Amino acid sequence: MTAEGGGIDQESIIVVHIDGFATGEGNAEIAGLPRLLRGSGFSPVSPYLEALAKDAGANASALPHYAKRCQSRADLVTTCSNCLAALTGLTIWATVQATPAWWAKVLVAFAALLSAVLGFLPAIYKWGDKAKAARDLASRYGHLYGDLLKLEEKILQGENVNAGSVEQKRIELESLKKQRQEIDG
Structure with missing residues (x-):
């Protein structure tokens, strides 16, 4: 939450990324939204x-x-x-x-x-x-x-x-x- 209590800022969103979970060799990664967006190929730039x-x-x-x-x-x-x-x-x-x-x-x-x-x-x-x-x-x-x-x-x-x-x-x-x-x- 932001200091003003009004909304959610980008750093407060937590994302859990699980890779290879079905095979048993999975890795879990917890990241904030900007880090995830930089790694996903999705651009937050309009x-x-x-x-x-x-x-x-x-x-x-x-x-x-x-x-x-x-x-x-x-x-x-x-x-x-x-x-x-x-x-x-x-x-x-x-x-x-x-x-x-x-x-x-x-x-x-x-x-x-x-x-x-x-x-x-x-x-x-x-x-x-x-x-x-x-x-x-x-x-x-x-x-x-x-x-x-x-x-x-x-x-x-x-x-x-x-x-x-x-x-x-x-x-x-x-x-x-x-x-x-x-x-x-």
């Missing part, structure tokens, strides 16, 4: 808390890959743009002066235009900004994941966990999901 932790963990591991893809895309397009601009800058005067063919002049002009367009793409799609935001968000997801794992561990050790703290972590996860959608959008 599926809700497990789902929150799984979601936070998945995002914490996926966002760095997303950030890397965004940054790599921005770097590749910028590099192509700069190389094309350098090539165009080196060949434009020689082509215009030495070659009377109209198609050569159009080709060099097209390369210059393509270089300019490629230079704007990373800024238009904000790949660098998305990569930075994804890295920051991955860190926040990682901290949340760690907090949720600590809550699970407390429950497995038989400690009481305030439902308000789980709800606070759910709200924090929802906030991070909204920020993730803003990055993807």
Whole structure:
């Protein structure tokens, strides 16, 4: 019984586990509920808390890959743009002066235009900004994941966990999901 006399706490429940009783080689074990639950494969952690932790963990591991893809895309397009601009800058005067063919002049002009367009793409799609935001968000997801794992561990050790703290972590996860959608959008 609890000190308040109101109910039964987990440590006051006694369980007797008899193994092999029918064969005569039985062992009896007396355990409190948390110890029995840890050994039985049954988890006292709610599926809700497990789902929150799984979601936070998945995002914490996926966002760095997303950030890397965004940054790599921005770097590749910028590099192509700069190389094309350098090539165009080196060949434009020689082509215009030495070659009377109209198609050569159009080709060099097209390369210059393509270089300019490629230079704007990373800024238009904000790949660098998305990569930075994804890295920051991955860190926040990682901290949340760690907090949720600590809550699970407390429950497995038989400690009481305030439902308000789980709800606070759910709200924090929802906030991070909204920020993730803003990055993807």
